[in-house]
Amino acid sequence: MQSAPSEQHERGDQEAGRRAVGPRALVAYATKHGSTEEVARFIGDVLGRRGLRVDIVPARAAREAVDGYDLVVVGGAIYSGRWHRDAHRFLKNHRDELLHVHVAVFGMGPRDTTDEAFARAVSQLARALTRRDWLTPVATAVFGGVDPPSRRPEKLRDARDWTVIEAWATSVALVGRQAPL
Numbered sequence: 001m002q003s004a005p006s007e008q009h010e011r012g013d014q015e016a017g018r019r020a021v022g023p024r025a026l027v028a029y030a031t032k033h034g035s036t037e038e039v040a041r042f043i044g045d046v047l048g049r050r051g052l053r054v055d056i057v058p059a060r061a062a063r064e065a066v067d068g069y070d071l072v073v074v075g076g077a078i079y080s081g082r083w084h085r086d087a088h089r090f091l092k093n094h095r096d097e098l099l100h101v102h103v104a105v106f107g108m109g110p111r112d113t114t115d116e117a118f119a120r121a122v123s124q125l126a127r128a129l130t131r132r133d134w135l136t137p138v139a140t141a142v143f144g145g146v147d148p149p150s151r152r153p154e155k156l157r158d159a160r161d162w163t164v165i166e167a168w169a170t171s172v173a174l175v176g177r178q179a180p181l
């Protein structure tokens with residue numbers, strides 16, 4: 001369907017704005033104990049180094065429309081097989097805007113690095129995303145997770161592989177710098 005002329009004009013303005021200031025990315029995260037936020041911030045840094053202007057927000061704080069972004073990264077912790085509710089809500093509440101933007105998704109994550117644990121988490125995230133059948137992410141990943149702080153510090157497992165996360169964020173940045181959808 002063709003857009004109304006005023007809408008076209010508005011989009012034209014937005015695109016001209018984007019060209020002037022460069023591509024913009026939003027990283028929205030859903031966390032309980034903070035490890036997902038740390039990953040979101042790290043991804044934001046990588047995107048920034050790759051030339052995107054980046055905003056990083058808790059998913060639950062993004063109440064306004066998320067307009068004007070070329071790339072949106074949504075990350076959430078997985079607890080008991082379920083992707084964090086704030087990540088779900090973010091996708092649900094911003095469906096209309098996200099239909100017109102590149103979206104990348106990540107989940108966290110198994111604390112033991114066995115293939116089985118990762119396979120389980122991958123299918124947990126995939127199952128979560130079936131609820132958003134309108135969404136075709138440009139990239140999806142599961143990263144290793146971190147034990148909650150209640151564990152004794154010397155026993156605390158941190159399965160985050162920052163090299164893997166950096167590589168993923170770098171590839172996502174390339175998409176973010178492409179033409180808008």
Ligand SMILES: Cc1cc2nc3c(=O)[nH]c(=O)nc-3n(C[C@H](O)[C@H](O)[C@H](O)COP(=O)(O)O)c2cc1C
Binds near residue numbers: 030080
């Ligand atoms: C009670 C509990 C249940 C968990 N369940 C899952 C799970 O089903 N699948 C998974 O991949 N990770 C699971 N995890 C691991 C978390 O996703 C991981 O600890 C993550 O880093 C937590 O993120 P946060 O620090 O941002 O809250 C679980 C962790 C806890 C403490």
